[in-house]
Amino acid sequence: MDKLKENQAAYYPGCALLTIDRAYNNSSKLVSKKMGIELVEIPDYNCCGIGEMKSKGAASMYMPLRNMMLAKNRLGSKNLVMACSVCYHEFSRSIARVKENQNELSAVNEIFKEAGEFNEEFIPDGEARHILEFLYNEKGVEEVKKNVVKPLKGLKVAPYYGCLYSRPSMYTFTDKKPKMDNSERPRFMHEFLEALGAETVFYGNEVQCCGGRNVVQDEETSFTLCSQTISKAKKAGADVIALICPKCAGALDVNQPKIVEKFGKDSELPIVYLTQLMALAFGFSKKEAEFSDMISEPLKVLNEKGF
């Protein structure tokens, strides 16, 4: 495979984004391209481990780091961009840990050696980048403003960062990134949305967890947390909640009918991805942004507002 050109970046899609969350995948690519960066998928990617491997020692770090190796080997890129917050967490966790701990690095390299897929050892010299932080740092808010052709005037958006985009800062915001978002009160999504012409609302649950990790084993916790988030956003006057993580979408969007059934109409609010809103403002149609994929029917409110 060819090495990357200057305006290209290696991109890790992840399992959810290639299947049920294709709206996030496609809109991320559309938006990045419009802003001047083409996302190139790494071939033969494997699952990051989605937090279920953490008790398995170095194997939990091999999973994401194999993808870093792929990016370096096949595409010649040290860094890897991803849109899923859970993947982002797993990658940055592994990189931060092997950087700090020589034992863990050699344990991971032992697995690499045994698998025999690559001829070289893993060196932690790259970074995992979340698409939001990546676009903010590489292109900036001005570039977003420049591309807006259809401002989202009058749309009130509740930005929802979830947990793993910003936490813990010892993993996610390392010194290699030019600008760091705040871990307790992130601002990047707010700034992007305001650049699109939308209005952001403050509702207090921006970095609350959706309980997505235990959504299969412990539904009630997830439903309770999601219902709190949605009803708070609704109370603050939001029309939609904007997400940057497919796991949050699983908990807030796909499960929303069940949450409404349990907690009532207060917990009903359309859910969209940030990149979908960006695509809409950048002049792509609602069909191209794939709003119809969301279970919570954001199309209704978008049509009402005349976008």
Add this chain to the structure above:
Amino acid sequence: MALEKHESRPVAEKGEHIIARHLIEDENIKEEKNLVIDGVDVSGRWNTFIISRVDSEFDRSFFEEIKKTVAGSRINRCWQCGMCTASCTVTPLYRRFNPRAFIYMMQLGNLKELKKYIDVAWRCVGCYKCSQRCPKQVNPAEMMEALALVIKKYFPEEVETKLKLDEEVKKIYEDMIIGHGRLDLAKLHTSAMQKSGRTKELLGKIERGAILKMAKDGRAFSILKLGKPHNWGSSRKAIENYLHKLNTIENGEAGV
């Protein structure tokens, strides 16, 4: 599992207003109806006392065992400030889920106490608020993974009965991640529903609606096309070998 806040509280009268009341045995709470200390009447809120206790019989080997795992490597740094419990997402929903107390029990090697919390020990949602706010970078979120390891090792029967669903779902995840290298979300969902005995729900209105929607817009078929990474077999073998080695060391001495 039903959330505890919906259940009636087990301790209605005795020491009700004590924070983390569940950590104290009933007989260790002393209540006086009317109490006068040094001529001052302190009746009311100030007449509940906790009899001081002595923790002895430390099992330091246990502490060393946790310290050697990847997830629990920073247990020695904890100075018990309680920031993890104060910021925890789960504690308001499960009052007995108390990361600070769990870490304390692990530090002491107090298996007898830990055993009481098996049913809530795995309720951590992994939101990392505790790790973010911890002043000593103990990383409590990953300490909960170490806790799960400990509990699984020392109380396999209890885990089998009280955490059956958690174990089974974890197994589905691991089989899929290690076995196929990629995660099939549809299969994960249906097999988890099956394991929890809720297959019927899949035919209910809500689930059926979502499935139909995904079949209509073609997403259901993209799941079928997900496939495996090329050459995953070699990685799989290497991971399985590593895990095998890890298990033999753990059962013998414990370690990475």
